[in-house]
Amino acid sequence: MTADSTATARHELGAFLRNRRERLSPAQVSLPPGGRRRTPGLRREEVAVLAGVGVTWYTWLEQGRDIRPSPAVLDAIAGALRLDLEEREHLWVLATGHAAPGAPLSSMCEVVTADHLALLATLMPLPACIQTATYDILASNAAYRFLIDDLDAVPVADRNCMVRAFLDPVWQRSYGDYDAVTTRMVARLHAAMAEHLDDPAWTGLVERMRTESTRFDALWQSGEIARDTPHEQVFRHTRAGSVHVRFVPLWIDRARSVQIKVLQPVDASSAEAFARMAAELHDSPVVTARPKVAARLESALVA
Numbered sequence: 001m002t003a004d005s006t007a008t009a010r011h012e013l014g015a016f017l018r019n020r021r022e023r024l025s026p027a028q029v030s031l032p033p034g035g036r037r038r039t040p041g042l043r044r045e046e047v048a049v050l051a052g053v054g055v056t057w058y059t060w061l062e063q064g065r066d067i068r069p070s071p072a073v074l075d076a077i078a079g080a081l082r083l084d085l086e087e088r089e090h091l092w093v094l095a096t097g098h099a100a101p102g103a104p105l106s107s108m109c110e111v112v113t114a115d116h117l118a119l120l121a122t123l124m125p126l127p128a129c130i131q132t133a134t135y136d137i138l139a140s141n142a143a144y145r146f147l148i149d150d151l152d153a154v155p156v157a158d159r160n161c162m163v164r165a166f167l168d169p170v171w172q173r174s175y176g177d178y179d180a181v182t183t184r185m186v187a188r189l190h191a192a193m194a195e196h197l198d199d200p201a202w203t204g205l206v207e208r209m210r211t212e213s214t215r216f217d218a219l220w221q222s223g224e225i226a227r228d229t230p231h232e233q234v235f236r237h238t239r240a241g242s243v244h245v246r247f248v249p250l251w252i253d254r255a256r257s258v259q260i261k262v263l264q265p266v267d268a269s270s271a272e273a274f275a276r277m278a279a280e281l282h283d284s285p286v287v288t289a290r291p292k293v294a295a296r297l298e299s300a301l302v303a
Contacts, residue, residue, distance in 0.1 A: 005198030006097065010064040012194065013094040017062050019223035020081045021047055028082065050080035069095055086191065090225050093194035111253045112138055112293050116260065120144075121286040125278030126262055127245075130289075133192050133228070133257030134205050135162040135185070139289035142281040143274060144263070147235065148174045152288050159290065162189065162205065166213040176234025176242065183219055184226060191225035192257070228259075232266060240273035 022041030026033055031046060048058040053073060061067050069077070074095055078088045112130055120128050120141040127144035129137050137144075137151060137159045145151045149170050151159055158164070164171040165182055175181045189206070196202040209216040232246050245263040252258045265271035289297070 007064070008197045009094050009097060009194070010066065012197070013091070014062045014064040016090065016094060016223060017047075017077070017081070020083065020087065021062075024082060029080070047077070047080050051076040053077070086225060086227050090191055090194055111258045112289065112297075114297055116252065117287045117289060117297070119260070123262060124286060125274045126264060127274070128260060128262045130252065131161070131259060131261050132201075133196075133259075134189070134201055135160045136201075137161065137290075138258070138293055139287060141287050142284045143278055145288060146277070146281060146284070147237070147263075156290055160205070161185070162209060162216075166209060166216050174236050176236060181233060182215065183224065184231070186216060186219040187224040187226035188228050190220065190223070191227060196257075237273065237277070240277050243270040243273045245270060 021044070022039065024042045026042065026046070029042065029046075029050060031042075037043070044059050044062065045055045048055040051058065051073070053076065057067070058077075061069065074092060075088075078091055081087075083091060116130060117139055120130070120139060123143075124141050125143050127141065127147050129140035129144045131137055140151060148164075151164075154164075158167075162185060165175070165185060166172075172178055193202055193206065206220065210220055211217075228249055230246060230248050232244065235243050235245065237243055244266040246266055248262045248264055250260045250262065252260060265274055288294075
């Protein structure tokens, strides 16, 4: 990491520790109430005692000072704060910086091959796309492209599910449970961000979203984290009605955070809806990709 990203990681670590400390009550960790509290949650000295570390040392850690906790101490702090597995992983990445920074978008585009585009076409009528961990859509089949509106009709920089979900009213109305969906999206981005603190593709997206969306900013400040796992979601389609799908991520290259996402219908009515939608798209290209992806693949074919 660079000096700036290391400082950012220390700041994020302090904010994460404070957030999780303030969520715990003394009763949850078998401590007495301890009189009136000016702020919610545990006191720093209580966390320090539970973790078996010095109060001053722990205070410095929360303040973002240049401290390098040992693996044993990190585990002790995680236990004191009752962190789950995902939160423990997040704590480790912030504190140690062991994970490699993500590759820039150009490298992500180079991961996409002609075989990947052929797979997207084969998956029709199921909506499927190639997506980065920052929610950029690198390529999609027609079923995904027109799932809500024409994704290719917006500028390339805005072909991003996070941008569309928070800044596009049409997309906002399409989600069956908008609050839950967007909360989960930001939590996944926040968790993954720990590995990419010096990547402009990541920091630029967060800065843009915090500036342009008050809801995103509030969710980001909440400090929630979550991993990208298969999950179900309902879309309200203008022609097909409600479709119930299960998102299944398939990694193309985990190091570059690029994956294929397939929307599998959960019930028969959703499967029938996708079939009807696909039939209406017979005049549209089966698969489309970002200009950089398409140009690179076309050059490869010529060569």
